[in-house]
Amino acid sequence: MAKEKETVPISLITLTLGIAVTGISFWYGQNNGLLPEQVSEQAPLVDDFFQVMVTIGTALFLLVEGAIVFIMIKFRRKKGDETDAPYVEGNLPLEIFWTAIPAFIVIGLGIYSVDVYSQMGGFDAIGSGIAHNHSHHSVEIASLPGSEANLLMAEGDNREYGMGATPVEGKLPPDLTVNVTGIQYAWLFNYPDTGIVAGELHVPVGKDVQLSIEAQDVIHSFWLPQFRIKQDAIPGEKTLLRFVATQTGHYPVVCAELCGAYHGAMRTEVIVHNQEEYNQWVAENQIAAVPDLNKAVAVQQERSDGAFLEPFVEQMGVNEHTVTALQHLH
Amino acid sequence: MTQAELPLHTPPSQSQGHQHPEKWSWYHYFWYNTDHKVIGIQYLVTSFLFYLIAGVMALFMRAELSTPDVDLLSPELYNAFLTNHGTMMIFFWVVPAAIGGFGNYLIPLMIGAKDMAFPNLNAIAFWLNPPAGLLLMISLFFGGAQSGWTSYPPLSLITNNVGQSLWILAIVLVGSSSIMGSVNFLVTIFKMRVPDMTWDNLPLFCWAMVATSILALFSTPVLAAGLVLLLFDINFGTGFFRPEMGGNVVVYQHLFWFYSHPAVYLMILPIFGIMSEVIPTHVRKPIFGYKAIAYSSLAICIVGLFVWVHHMFTSGTPPWMRMFFTISTLIVAVPTGVKIFSWVATLWGGKIRYTSPLLFGVGLLAMFVFGGLSGVTLGTAPFDLHVHDTYYVVAHFHYVLFGGSVFGIYAAIYHWFPKITGRMYNETLGRIHFVLTFIGANLTFLPMHELGLKGMPRRIAMYDPQFTTINQICTYGSMLLGFSVLPFMVNMVWSWMKGQPAGRNPWRALTLEWQTTSPPAIENFDEDPILWAGPYDYGIDTQGAEEETVEEMLEEVKAEVS
Incomplete structure (x- = not known):
């Protein structure tokens, strides 16, 4: 049986x-x-x-x-079986x-x-030659004393980490560059071509986007879960991320490196537009941003630097002391 | 010269004459004592207290995370808990329990020595721990360190300086303790084995401790250096890690992980050694592939020194570095796999007793396989870019550190409880403890993989509401895990007082520690122990002890097998 x-x-x-x-x-x-x-x-x-x-x-x-x-x-022991198992101490071919x-x-x-x-583009960390533009500035700036000098130096530093090339575009310059700044507890997106500053990242779909990432206070980490990419934002060092979004919509931007008590709240959105919507967004925000700037420049002549900076103080995380110090410097 | 050589042959405790009593009284365990067994117990008990404290912190964090908003703890307190949970579990529980506790208790017994090579150094090493723990507890009253157990600057430079400084001092103290312990283990194992014990029949736990000690010696000073620089930055105005003063924050990460990745192996290599002792004993079968297991510990130790950047794939690291450390990290999987397969092969064909140590050993195997597989995925830079610093990482390291190290410590406690106390533990309570722990651990840590993959970062007190359900499952799991400690504690206390007397060798095990009385006499062996069998020679009729019979038995067994 x-x-x-x-x-x-x-x-x-x-x-x-x-x-x-x-x-x-x-x-x-x-x-x-x-x-x-x-x-x-x-x-x-x-x-x-x-x-x-x-x-x-x-x-x-x-x-x-x-x-x-x-x-x-x-191979569990049978009841009452006190004997040892067979002596097998190895088997070289099996091992x-x-x-x-x-x-x-x-x-x-x-x-x-x-x-x-x-x-994924990880091997071209220096990116599309943008870094080279900066490198000669640093020589002039390096001799400046004080902390501002170092901030500027960081900008000119050409040790850049992260992803500088994209899968398709290779070493070509990107279609759009956005400067990303991490502060406790927010991301700021600065569009150097148009002067727009935003709290969310707006990008056109299908375009080659390069993010130049910095941190002002502590280390943050810029993570786009739906894009599968992440790069730390490091004080004193510039890092890069480069991607092409393939789908429109709203997706989370998450800070992934412990950056203080409200680290969990350091979230925003990346909004992928189609080209038309994106142009419209740029147009709207440029209108909002540029006249403001003109007005500010015009007004500035009648006001002291301190008064000019005042409305931005809170936003920049600068206290009155720093502002006075800055006034003395100029 | 002669004085320097003296301790190797006759431990100082003996050469000082018999100043100690016949038997230690309870109060001897609360004071400076050079007996390695007392020190081992001191390590085990103090570290278990920290395990409880750190566990309660974890329960509070899980309770906080049962809702997406901040409601139970303030975010500052949450960060203090997550920092000190990690710190205590690593530096005050797993490392001191596995290395300090079992290393000290077992190594001299296993090699037939009367004590460690440097008993005073050993006692000093232990007594660095209570002040370190005290500093950490005091730091909690100042709000505690809040920048994670990694304490990356600049966050650690600007967050709660008092708490952070106390934290650094505590870690530097336990680090020094660890260095002293390592020297002691190496000298003891190299010089004080009984004459017949060659490297080929050294118990595998001792091999594991050799690898562990080498690793600790190479890496701990680097951490100490990094932390002292951090301390200077915080308190004395230096700028090693202050970018605005020309410092570099990434250098700290290198210094930190050069120790702290090997620290992972510090926490698992002794456990691997424990596995190799527990499994053969409870299945009555020799360890499968002794040499492979022994040498793979050394392989892990050496390769493990060159993998640290895999914690920094998203940091300021150039592409070549990310690739180099991807490959080196993946290589660690090979010697680890060898161990896993060898243990499975040891189980195969054995006569498995469902004792608590064996259950925890097999539970460890089951969980470590999973943690190892997720570890391989994390070791690859392109995938790690997505999951780095997420709950996927939290899930992974709890599978290897809870499912691995803590299960291993439980297995060891049950296995050597009769030796340490002279009494048997309660088997039923032990099995209940195992079942609760196994279910609790998987319920808590398995769902975390999905959280991380879907987009939840780690170390956050407030999170996206879409993750609520999975987080609640984890919280329920953690409650079960918290509850599972109760049967263990009841078992330990009750059995220590009232358990059945165990006798010398309740498991009929072959390593030398079982040749002496339980608990062992103060200098371990009444007469010099005799090595009459290899550590894992089960299946040979060792009682007969005569050469011919052994060979005959071997022939018989071979005939049976084929």
């Missing part, structure tokens, strides 16, 4: 289990639904990579955990096998990550 049961050949069981594990792993790799929407050109690259890792991981997980559960049931297989897997993943990282 027992023999009848054992007639199912072990190879057949192994084969069935193998197919099942492979099938489940591939299915889960594709359908885990763990990642949010894909909104940048980098997102599918990262997600495909993640899928491969989830597939391999699921297979290994099922094999090892399956083995553990099987062993715990099959070589399970050293070699993970080694191949991680080497493969290593090569794959370098490839994905390069396609």
